[in-house]
Amino acid sequence: MTVLTPRDYVDAASFERERQRLGAAWTPVCRADEVAGAGAQKSVVVAGVPVLVTRGQDGALHALSNVCRHRGMTLVDGEARADAIRCPYHLWAYRLDGALAAAPFMDGADLGGCDLPRYAVAEWGGWVFVSLSPQPSPLADALAPLAGALDPAALAGLKVGYRLAFEHAGTGR
Numbered sequence: 001m002t003v004l005t006p007r008d009y010v011d012a013a014s015f016e017r018e019r020q021r022l023g024a025a026w027t028p029v030c031r032a033d034e035v036a037g038a039g040a041q042k043s044v045v046v047a048g049v050p051v052l053v054t055r056g057q058d059g060a061l062h063a064l065s066n067v068c069r070h071r072g073m074t075l076v077d078g079e080a081r082a083d084a085i086r087c088p089y090h091l092w093a094y095r096l097d098g099a100l101a102a103a104p105f106m107d108g109a110d111l112g113g114c115d116l117p118r119y120a121v122a123e124w125g126g127w128v129f130v131s132l133s134p135q136p137s138p139l140a141d142a143l144a145p146l147a148g149a150l151d152p153a154a155l156a157g158l159k160v161g162y163r164l165a166f167e168h169a170g171t172g173r
């Protein structure tokens with residue numbers, strides 16, 4: 001077990017190590033009914049990384065980079081619903097699974113490798129979880145120690161009833 005020292009709270013290398021660790025773990029990012037129905041899109045942040053959760057036409061969930069491969073514009077701020085992901089800057093379009101679908105005025109350019117990076121995504125108890133690890137352990141395995149304890153809460157049936165957001169100025173560093 002790693003014990004954090006006072007220095008870890010102000011050390012950049014410690015922060016980055018913790019960020020990597022948190023990003024690789026499964027993180028609950030939203031309720032599944034917040035991305036219900038084909039074309040649903042919701043932006044979230046996982047360990048500092050902008051992620052776009054989408055629901056495909058086949059009902060499958062996807063977790064994608066929320067950064068356009070053209071010039072780095074944020075693709076979706078908040079929520080959207082459409083048959084594709086469209087960048088507001090120069091209108092590149094991606095399928096709901098992240099594949100590049102259109103790149104206006106880029107005829108002749110080699111756009112191989114311009115699909116949106118994909119992350120691991122899974123549902124459990126009505127939650128959508130994302131991991132930035134390329135090969136995370138199965139979500140069910142990660143949650144196994146908790147599953148029994150959480151059964152009485154009937155998580156799958158919960159609905160978002162109220163949202164409370166906090167903002168703070170941070171430390172200025």
Ligand code: FES
Pocket residue numbers: 068069070071072073087088089090091092
């Ligand atoms: S930055 Fe997205 S299309 Fe140009």
